[in-house]
Amino acid sequence: MSDTRPYKITGKTGSWEIVIGLEVHAQVSSKLKLFSNGAASFGSNENENLDLLDIGLPGTLPTINSFVIDQAIKSGLALNAKVNNFSIFDRKNYFYPDLPLGYQISQYKEPIISDGYIDIDINENDSKRIRIERLHLEQDAGKSIHDQSPEDSFIDFNRAGVALMEIVSHPDLSDWDEAGDYVTKLRNILRFANTCDGNMQEGSLRCDANVSVRKPNNALGTRCEIKNLNSIKNLMKAIEFEANRQVSLLESGETIAQETRLFDANSGKTRTMRSKEEAHDYRYFPDPDLLPLKIEEDRIHQISKTLPELPAQLKERLKSQYNLGSYDARVISAELETAKYFEDLSEGRDPKQAANWIISNLFGKLNEIDKSISESPISSKKLGKLLDLVNDGTISNKIAKEVFEEMFMSSKEAKEIIEEKGLKQISNEDDIEKLVDKIILENETQVNQFKEGNTKVMGWFVGQVMKLTKGQANPGIVNKIILKKLNN
Amino acid sequence: MLIDKKVTKKIAFLARIGLTEKEAEDFSKDLSNILKWMEDLKKIDVKNVDPLRNINDIELLEREDIDFSKNSDQRKLLANAPKKNGNFFTVPKVIE
Incomplete structure (x- = not known):
C-alpha cells in the first residue's frame, strides 16, 4: 500500500492537496421495495408500482423485506466490512412533494454495515486502501417532473420506497482519478455480488461527492458537497472543476462557503444549489413503527457461503488458471461481462490469444461506437469461430482482422464473409x-x-x-x- | 428558559405548523418544562441498564421478496389524489 500519486493541482502558491469523500447510493436488486409490496422494477408506467405505504396512506405500516437485508449483508461482506448484529431504522424528516410521508426511513447512528474497505489500483504494482465508513439501508424517494406544465410539478412514486444502500467512504480519496477508480470498483463489486445492477443511466447508482482542498499537511479545508452525479465521467469532471474552483478562490484571498452544489454536465461547472432554508435539520429519531434489526451470526455465515467470486479473486484466478499477465488480468476482470466473454472465448483456445483479441480488437471497435461488451455485435461464440479459422490455418491473422471488421458491421458469421470475399488463405x-x-x-x-x-x-x-x-x-x-x- | 420563542418557531416551521405569538410563547414554556424533566431523568444512574427500544418483547417481522404480477389498483390510488394529470399526481410547481 502506498500513496504515491503526485498532487494534481499546483496553483500560484504551490501544490494543493484535494480531500474527497464519496456517498454512493446503490439500488438494491430485489423484486419488492424495502418496506412494502410495491414492485422495485424499472421502466414501468408511471405510478404503477405502488403499494399503499409508498404514497403514505394513513394506517399503513412498514414491514421489512427479508431479501433486502440479505443483499445488504452480502454487499457488506463483499466490501470487507463488519455486519452489525444490531441496527436501527430512523426517520429522516423533511418536506418535499416526492416524499409523501414527510420522512425517509433510513439508518442514522446504528447502520447495518460498518468499517469496510476497497483497494484501488494506483499502478501495476501499487494499490491504495479506501476505507468505507458505513453502508446503511434507506428508502428512495419518488421522482418529480417539472417541465410538463407551467403551474404544476408531476410526481411519479414508482421509485418511492425502493431499497437503497448508501455507501459512505472516508475522505481517503485524493483526486478525481482515484474517485473514478473507487466508484468503478465499488460498482463492479456490487455487480459481481449481484446486489445492485450498477446501471447508472437508469439511476441504480448515484454519487454525492464531498470535496475540499488544503495545503499539504494543513488542517482540513471547508468542504462543498456536489449532489446527484449520475455517471463516473461526470463525477470526475465535477470534482476536477470543484477542486480548481476552491483553489482559485483561496489563492485570491477569498473563503469557501460550505454549501451544496450541483454539477451541470453541459458547462462542466458546479453551481450553488439554492439552499432550502434550514432544510438540513433532519431531526432524526428511531422509527417507532420498526423494531431493531437483529442479525444472527448464523445468517451472516449462511450468506457468506453464497458470496460469488469477486473482482480481486477473479483477477488472481485469471493469472493462475489462464496464465494471463497482470495487465490483461486487470482489464479482463474489470467488468463482469468482459470476464464472462473471455472465459467463453478462451474455452478450448489459447487464453492469451483470446485476451489479445478482446483487449486490442474488440474494445477498440466497441469504443468507436461507444458500446459496452454486453452490447457487442460479435458474440464470444462468433469471435471464437473466427479464431478457430486462424488457428487451423484457413486465414491469416491479418485477414482475420479484416473479417472481424466486416463481422462487426454486418453481423455475418466469419465463414460466410471468408467465402463471399474469397479470403481463404492459400496454403497449397x-x-x-x-x-x-x-x-x-x-x-x-x-x-x-x-x-x-x-x-x-x-x-x-x-x-x-x-x-x-x-x-x-x-x-x-x-x-x-x-x-x-x-x-x- | 431552555427553549426560547425563536427555537419554538423554528421547530414549528420545520414541522409546517403555524403558530400565533401567544402559542409560540406558551409552547416555549411547555417544551422547556419537558426538557427540564429530561434533564432530571438524566441524573438517574443507568450504567448497568440496557436501553429499551420497544416496550413489547417481540422481534422485527420480515416480509418475503415475492414477485407480484400486479400492484394495488393504480386508478384507485390516483382517485384519492387531491390533484392529478393523466397517471401523475400533481402538486403546485416546486422550483429547485
Whole structure:
C-alpha cells in the first residue's frame, strides 16, 4: 500500500492537496421495495408500482423485506466490512412533494454495515486502501417532473420506497482519478455480488461527492458537497472543476462557503444549489413503527457461503488458471461481462490469444461506437469461430482482422464473409511455389541483392507474394519457400 | 428558559405548523418544562441498564421478496389524489 500519486493541482502558491469523500447510493436488486409490496422494477408506467405505504396512506405500516437485508449483508461482506448484529431504522424528516410521508426511513447512528474497505489500483504494482465508513439501508424517494406544465410539478412514486444502500467512504480519496477508480470498483463489486445492477443511466447508482482542498499537511479545508452525479465521467469532471474552483478562490484571498452544489454536465461547472432554508435539520429519531434489526451470526455465515467470486479473486484466478499477465488480468476482470466473454472465448483456445483479441480488437471497435461488451455485435461464440479459422490455418491473422471488421458491421458469421470475399488463405505449397518462381524469374536485381548478402530484400519478396495473393498466402509457408528457392 | 420563542418557531416551521405569538410563547414554556424533566431523568444512574427500544418483547417481522404480477389498483390510488394529470399526481410547481 502506498500513496504515491503526485498532487494534481499546483496553483500560484504551490501544490494543493484535494480531500474527497464519496456517498454512493446503490439500488438494491430485489423484486419488492424495502418496506412494502410495491414492485422495485424499472421502466414501468408511471405510478404503477405502488403499494399503499409508498404514497403514505394513513394506517399503513412498514414491514421489512427479508431479501433486502440479505443483499445488504452480502454487499457488506463483499466490501470487507463488519455486519452489525444490531441496527436501527430512523426517520429522516423533511418536506418535499416526492416524499409523501414527510420522512425517509433510513439508518442514522446504528447502520447495518460498518468499517469496510476497497483497494484501488494506483499502478501495476501499487494499490491504495479506501476505507468505507458505513453502508446503511434507506428508502428512495419518488421522482418529480417539472417541465410538463407551467403551474404544476408531476410526481411519479414508482421509485418511492425502493431499497437503497448508501455507501459512505472516508475522505481517503485524493483526486478525481482515484474517485473514478473507487466508484468503478465499488460498482463492479456490487455487480459481481449481484446486489445492485450498477446501471447508472437508469439511476441504480448515484454519487454525492464531498470535496475540499488544503495545503499539504494543513488542517482540513471547508468542504462543498456536489449532489446527484449520475455517471463516473461526470463525477470526475465535477470534482476536477470543484477542486480548481476552491483553489482559485483561496489563492485570491477569498473563503469557501460550505454549501451544496450541483454539477451541470453541459458547462462542466458546479453551481450553488439554492439552499432550502434550514432544510438540513433532519431531526432524526428511531422509527417507532420498526423494531431493531437483529442479525444472527448464523445468517451472516449462511450468506457468506453464497458470496460469488469477486473482482480481486477473479483477477488472481485469471493469472493462475489462464496464465494471463497482470495487465490483461486487470482489464479482463474489470467488468463482469468482459470476464464472462473471455472465459467463453478462451474455452478450448489459447487464453492469451483470446485476451489479445478482446483487449486490442474488440474494445477498440466497441469504443468507436461507444458500446459496452454486453452490447457487442460479435458474440464470444462468433469471435471464437473466427479464431478457430486462424488457428487451423484457413486465414491469416491479418485477414482475420479484416473479417472481424466486416463481422462487426454486418453481423455475418466469419465463414460466410471468408467465402463471399474469397479470403481463404492459400496454403497449397505448389501454388505458392509457382508464384515464387515467377517473381524470382522477373526480378533479377532483387535476387542478386539477396545473393550478395542483403537479407533484408527477403521482406520484399514476401510482399510481392502477398500482393499477388491479396494477402491471402500463408506467411509461414511463403517464407519457407522463398528462402528455399533463393538459397538454391 | 431552555427553549426560547425563536427555537419554538423554528421547530414549528420545520414541522409546517403555524403558530400565533401567544402559542409560540406558551409552547416555549411547555417544551422547556419537558426538557427540564429530561434533564432530571438524566441524573438517574443507568450504567448497568440496557436501553429499551420497544416496550413489547417481540422481534422485527420480515416480509418475503415475492414477485407480484400486479400492484394495488393504480386508478384507485390516483382517485384519492387531491390533484392529478393523466397517471401523475400533481402538486403546485416546486422550483429547485
